[in-house]
Amino acid sequence: MWSKALDHLLTHLFRHGRLRVTYPDGTTRAYGPGDGPQSAVVLHDPSLPRRIVLSPDMGVGEGYMDGTLTIGDDDIEGFLRLAIANIAAQGQPWFRRPLEALRRLRRRLDQFNPVARSRANVAHHYDLSGELYDLFLDEDRNYSCAYFARPDMTLEEAQAAKKQHIARKLLIEPGMRVLDVGCGWGAMGITLARDFGARVTGVTLSSEQHEIANARAARAGLSDRVRFELMDYRDVQGQFDRIVSIGMFEHVGVPHYDAYFGTVARLLKPEGIALIHFIGRAEPPGATSPWILKYIFPGGYCPAMSEAVGAVERQDLVTTDVEVWRLHYAETLKEWRRRFEANIDRVRALYDERFCRMWRYYLIASELTFRLNNQVVFQFQMARSQDAVPLTRDYLYREDADAEGRGAAA
Known part of the structure; x- marks a missing residue:
């Protein structure tokens, strides 16, 4: 049958x-x-x-x-x-x-992520052996979409370009208080403290990431300017000049979008700027692959733009810019897969053959979803005030244009 x-x-x-x-x-x-x-x-x-x-x-x-x-x-x-x-x-x-x-009807249940469940979901993926991530990520441990401003960029160069692009959108100035929601292993927070003079607080629910991020900040001599807390974003208190979140919104879940953006609005100073970088779908709302939910990202969901924008509109926030990255994540995943497969024997030594096949399937399927199935990355820039950012996007590329002009003159 x-x-x-x-x-x-x-x-x-x-x-x-x-x-x-x-x-x-x-x-x-x-x-x-x-x-x-x-x-x-x-x-x-x-x-x-x-x-x-x-x-x-x-x-x-x-x-x-x-x-x-x-x-x-x-x-x-x-x-x-x-x-x-x-x-x-x-x-x-x-x-x-x-x-x-x-499957679509039960998606709200799949995405119901109160604090305790969020912590368990994060541990499932991000508290794996730190050595595993060293085998396929760039040297700075960025586990999110890189920005291939040039097609010949290495992964390290493209991840650095991503951080620079986000920092420009945030209009960071020395001494600003910055909140990094879902800080990972500290790459963005350390960059903002070291290169831009910001004072950064990062929050994560992963004990592995929390420990490594603080150790990295200490090694860089930045413990007085950046600290990472083991904390849910909903429990953060205070006011911040800037809020950044890279690759964390996918773990929030549609039932919590109002709470998420309400928290951003509550924590952002009246003249502040926030930048939310996340995977989404260039099509109507849907549901996460059940295989991905069970084995890779429990509670995860990549929203349609309409779902995210609707939640922003219900808060005291103004959307000041939306940028769509299309194939950048496909190229990122291609490089992660290449490095993973080159180190497959070391992965097998950490786990087993089944784990290797599971992660190989995950990396390849994810890359092809970006290439063939309308998955993209959104960057939402938002503020409490309409005049918090310049009126045109020229400020994002002015330094590059100046550098090109100096090169031509030489």
Whole structure:
């Protein structure tokens, strides 16, 4: 029964390229006209047809992790490119639409993140071995989208460019009090203290990040100007000249958007500026992949612009700039994957083969979601006052233009 249902699903989906599937009983069937890319999959577990029909993301992801679904030449990228392109073109068949509707209905429950649950969700991902992240991130441990201002940039250069771009949007001046919400391992906070003279408070719910960030600040001789607290953003008190948040809003959850932006408004001085950098979707609201929710980012969700803007509008905040980065994260993930795979033996020594396959699947699927499935990065600049930032965006690029002019004159 379930093999037949999977056969119907694949017949509906694959309208270009070709996918060959060997079922648990040894039967092989081909889907698609044969033009373009091709891939071959073997299902070794009799339960996989049912699991894939009920939840393709979960069934395929778990099957690949467990080794019960194998791909020709282990070309998971080729398989996912073919699958994502066909799914985007065809949409779900009628018999899967009720299941997708149920998944969307429960998304508010999936994204309900009170403090205790937020702390557990953060620990699931960010309290892994620090050595793991050293194996694929840049030297400054930026675990968010880099900014490839030039296509030939290294990852280190692109991450530095990202921080400089954000600092310019914040119009940082020496002595300003800055709050870094979801501070990670301290890269942005340390940069703002060291290079711009800011006094930074960073908050995180990850004990691993909290410890490493403070140790990094101490090694840099910046403990008097930047400190990192193990604290939920909702518990922060005081007033700040600037608020920055990079890659944290994806963990807030739609039920808490009003509380999040209400906290930003409460903590921001009347003349202050905030910059919120987050992954979103260039399409209507949806739901997070169940595989991602279970194994990678519990409670996570990448919102549509309409969901975030609506919450901002309900607070005492003015949106002063919105910037959309399209393929920058795809390029970032491509480099993370390259480094991860180059160090796969060291990852295996830290964890096991299943973990390696899980993270390889995560990195590749995430890159392809940005390339093929309308996922982007938003930067929302906001303030309490309309005149808190210049009237044009020239200030963001003036230094670059001046440098080019000096070079031409020389």
